[in-house]
Amino acid sequence: MAQVRDFLLPDLGEGLEEGEILEWLVEVGETIELNQNLAVIETAKAAVEVPSPFAGKVVERLGEPGDTLQVGEPMVRIEVTDVAGDVDLADVAAAPAEGLASAEAAAVDGGGTGDEAPGGVHGEVVDRSILDADEEPQPLVGYGQGKGGATRRRRRGGKQGAGGNGQASDQVSRQTQLEIPEGKPLAKPPVRKLAKDLGVDLYDVFPGSGPDGIITRDDVHAAASAGPAAREEARPAEARPAAPAAPAAPTPVFHGTAGEKPVPGFRGRQPGEVEPIRGIRKRIVEKMELSRRDIPEATTSRTADVTRLWELRKELTEQARDEGFDVKITPFALVMRAAILALRRFPTLNARIDREAGEIALLEHINLGVAVDTDAGLLVPNVKDAHTKSTLQLALELHELAATARAGKLTPAQLTGGTFTVNNYGAFGNDFGDPIINHPEAGILGVGAMRERPWVVDGELAVRRVCTFTLAFDHRVCDGGEAGRFVTYVGDLCENPSRLLLHT
């Protein structure tokens, strides 16, 4: 027996309510397998491939690329073929009702058994034997004490108890009741407390993984281990498929001159194109606006002679390779090391401000964010507990994070929970920058290009490799004195990289 079934746009998670069809992966009339991808759907957070829950023939595609579908709206109609061992759909439809009925019957049975027991028989509630007339006074009023509660019903057990119909309807709900809770995040008080203690905004983890979108402890812990910073960018990365999200361009586009590698971040854009603000771009827009709106930031810079650092990184790379580590100790990794030391010395730059609570919390751990330019847009993964890691580890992690980011495979944990960010715009050849703080962090260190310049050494002009470090800081949290000394300290450490050893 064949039957046409609607496949509804499923809950895409993260509280997303709609998605845009980027691309159909199946044709009408095509016979598809179970779990075959039907389409690429882009939400505010990511482009995801949506697999089919049915095997069969595609009868209709309900929408064209560019159309927006609400979660729960039909997306594809599939003629489900009669597969051996498959359940007859009529039975499936009938099953929930039967299940419900039998569950109710069971409940009634259970109740009946229990009700009979207390008095032994209905109507014989009186049980005078309970009174010991020899020892105890006979009451002058009433039949005497009943046995209320002497026997009890068998429990149906934990969560199943409520599930008489919950269980039965489960099969139905999976495909047809795709409810995403609206409004406020739901969470038990202790989970709220936990979220508050861990600095997790419930709205960031809303809806949760519990029933009806209730936020669980695990949700909060997951978010907390990631941290509040770039949580929202985090999710899409996880879901993002390896394939580029952008639709194939109709005409050839610039990918760099012949022989050159494609330019990262170029994303095949063309003049005249109008790009809707959505997906990751939308998050970036919101985040940047939020930072500029919320944070009264100031900047301060220091230019340093990093010649020795430049040389040192070559040595370190060779030494690392000698020891069997296939890693490049980049100057940037050494700057990260310097930043970590500076953050320990000036902890107000590794801090959180909570206006509602009226608190500035100086954070113990340093999750050092690094801005990575990817095809999908700017992403800021972070090195967890960077303060506990060696330079070698920092270099390795930096390399991995950047590679993972460019491959579009960052996990939410990697993308969230940063406490301070280092931004290497020097990699693009820029000397100066005015980095925007990655809200809600308290500062960001911009690293300019390390290039040779005329430099005064001991009153003489010399050719030295020079770099300008710029710190943007939240002036509510950190004063100019600390900020200025911070960036100077970073510069000093980079000028005399042997000092990095002192504290690591």
Place this chain on the structure above:
Amino acid sequence: MAVTMAQALNKALHDAMEDDDRILVFGEDVGKLGGVFRITDALQNKYGEERVFDTPLAESAIIGTAIGLAMYGYRPVPEIQFDGFSYPAFEQIVSHLAKLRNRSRGTLKLPVTVRIPFGGGIGAVEHHSESPETYWVHTAGLKVVAPGNPGDAYSMMREAIASDDPVIFLEPKRRYWMKEEVELPVERAPMDRAVIAHEGTDVTVVAYGPMVKTALEAAEAAADEDWSLEVVDMRSLSPMDTVTIVESVKKTGRCIVVHEAGRTLGVGAEVAARVQEQAFYHLEAPIFRATGFDTPYPPAKLEEYWLPNADRILDFVEKSFEY
């Protein structure tokens, strides 16, 4: 020695009257008969008709008399024969007994212990199974207590009689025949303290008076399900020992309040309010109330279905685990 609650209360009255000749016991049938539940058994024989006397069937007058005697230095222990007949004395209790200490700015002591057998479960006729505690708890100036076992009944009765404030002493009449191994006299925790009647870790069940035993039955039954219930015996409804309850809920994260009285504005509502106020961040589930219904107390043969039993408590326990 196994002692019933009735015997413990009788003994408490005997011992108190022995110790202090200002103590007077009176009410309907308390003298010659020794009370319908025999709580005042043999008191009249021992202390005479001037200290233990029968009154007309007039509850307002019984309490009015107690107030007057107290103002003159006696320590009356009037009995309202049944909970349902405390209503005729309501005006005397809430307007005068409860207020005179305050009205006299403490000049007058009101050492009156109003004994009220309360609650259902004995198959009585109407007016004989009421749970009026909320009325008294809501009235400032009264202490309201309800023992949950014979030892507490003794200890709390002695303390109530010794109190210079008026005490509404609610005796759980269905537990008059409940036994406990205890040597009397006994001194238990102060009557304004709640106690942990059964330790547990999963759910706090708060009960008082007759429901303490029911809650303990539920705790025992729950063990079969691998649920660990902690039973808090409130003992005193006013003042309410919120600390003990809240500490327990902080430990378990879940709370069920149990009483025979109807749910709406019952003691359970107050407990729930205080717990959520003081243990909000510890609550894993809503606070549930396993109570009687918001209906008139039913005829005797239906009371089994009306009164909370272990099952009703466990139903809520189960429900609370769903969160």
